[in-house]
Amino acid sequence: MILTGPEIATEVGRGAITITPFLPSQINPNSYNFRLHDELIVYEEEILDPSVENMYTSILLSREGIVLESDRIYLGSTVEVIGSTQYVPIIRARSSTARLGLFVHVTADLIDLGAVGRLTLQMHAVQPVRVYPDMEIGQVTFWRTQGERVQYAGKYQASTGPVPSKSYLDWSSPSNPIARSRQ
Numbered sequence: 314m315i316l317t318g319p320e321i322a323t324e325v326g327r328g329a330i331t332i333t334p335f336l337p338s339q340i341n342p343n344s345y346n347f348r349l350h351d352e353l354i355v356y357e358e359e360i361l362d363p364s365v366e367n368m369y370t371s372i373l374l375s376r377e378g379i380v381l382e383s384d385r386i387y388l389g390s391t392v393e394v395i396g397s398t399q400y401v402p403i404i405r406a407r408s409s410t411a412r413l414g415l416f417v418h419v420t421a422d423l424i425d426l427g428a429v430g431r432l433t434l435q436m437h438a439v440q441p442v443r444v445y446p447d448m449e450i451g452q453v454t455f456w457r458t459q460g461e462r463v464q465y466a467g468k469y470q471a472s473t474g475p476v477p478s479k480s481y482l483d484w485s486s487p488s489n490p491i492a493r494s495r496q
Contacts, residue, residue, distance in 0.1 A: 314456065314457045315343050315454055315455070315456055316343065316400065316454070316455045316456070316457070317342065317343050318340040318341050318342050318343055318344065318345070319340070321340065321344075321345055321455055322335075322337065322340055324397075324399075324400065324455070329397060329398075329399045329400065330396075330397045330399075330400060330455060331394060331395060331396050331397060331429050332345060332393050332394070332395055332453075333393060333394045334392075334393060335393075339449065341452060343454060344452040344453060344454045345452060345453050346407060346449040346451070346452050347391040347392065347393050347395065347404070347432070347449070347450070347451050347452065347453055348391065348392040348393065348447050348448060348449055348450065349374075349389050349390075349391070349392070349434070349444060349445070349446060349447065349448050349450040350389060350390045350391060350392050350431060350446065350474065350475075351373060351374045351446035351447070352371055352372070352373055352374070352389070352390065352474050352475060353371070353372045353374065353379065353387050353388065353389050353436075353475065354369045354370070354371055354372075354387070354388040354389075354475045354477055355369060355370050355372060355385060355386075355387055355388075356368070356369045356385075356386065356477070357369055357370055361478075363478065363480040363481065363483075363484075364480075364481055364484045365481050366477075366479075366481050367477065367478065369388075369477050374444070374445065374446040375446075376445070376446070377445075378443045378444055378445035378446070379443065379444060380441050380442065380443050381415070381436060381437075381438040381441065381442050381443075381444060382438065382441055383437075383438050383439060383440050383441060385437075386419070386435060386436070386437055387435075387436040387437070388433055388434065388435060388436070388475040388476070388477060389433070389434040389436055389444075389450075389475050390431040390432060390433050390434060390472065390474050390475040390476075391431050391432045391434070391451075392431070392447060393431070394429065394430055394431055395424070395429070395430075395431075395432055395453055396424065396427070396428050396429030396430065397426070397427075397429070397455060398426065398427050398429075398462070398464060399426075399458070399462070400426075400455040400456060400457060400458070401423065401424065401425070401426050401455070401456045401458060402424040402432075402453045402454070402455055402456075403422050403423055403424065403453065403454050403455075403456060404417065404418050404422050404424065404432060404434075404451055404452070404453050405417065405418060405422055405451060405452060405454075406418070406450065406451050406452075407449060407450065407451055407452050410450050410451065413442050414438060414439030414440050414442060415436060415437075415438050415439070415442050415444070415450075416435075416436065416437045416438075416439075417434050417435075417436055417450055417451040418434060418435055418451070419435040419436075419437055420435070421435060424453075425465035425467070426458060426462055426463065426464060426465060427462075427463075427464030427465040427466070428465040428467075428469065428470060429470070429471065430469070430470065430471045430472035430473065431472050431473055431474055431475075432453075432472070433469070433472060433475050433476045434450070434451065434475070468482055
């Protein structure tokens, strides 16, 4: 069940949801608008390989913004630290952002229970589009859980900015059948 905007505000006040900084003006009927932080990451390689650490470049956004090209993936993050040990956050673009052809999360919209940090956004533009630091780019909803709550304790916990893929760490796991077959 999704929380309403007023209930999100109540749960932030109670400490059950983390949104820092929290601005009441960013509350919607059933979501909270989040803003784009001023750092982006762009991979340097043309072909990305999940079994190795891919090289990347950090870009600091100026007040004039930056044009996102359609043939790249850009990693950004939220200004806000967001998460909850009691509710599952789901992120998506604001409809105004989506109407410009900008995907804000590509495929990773579910934030695990217990993950708290600046959320990494996997941004992809359908056509070139300009983005600005602090723009309200997306929204987060919060969902009630059912069953035993298991808290996230993975490799992206407590992110302080955009974090590139750490999938290469999974390749060292003995439980990874592809990694075992490559040995």
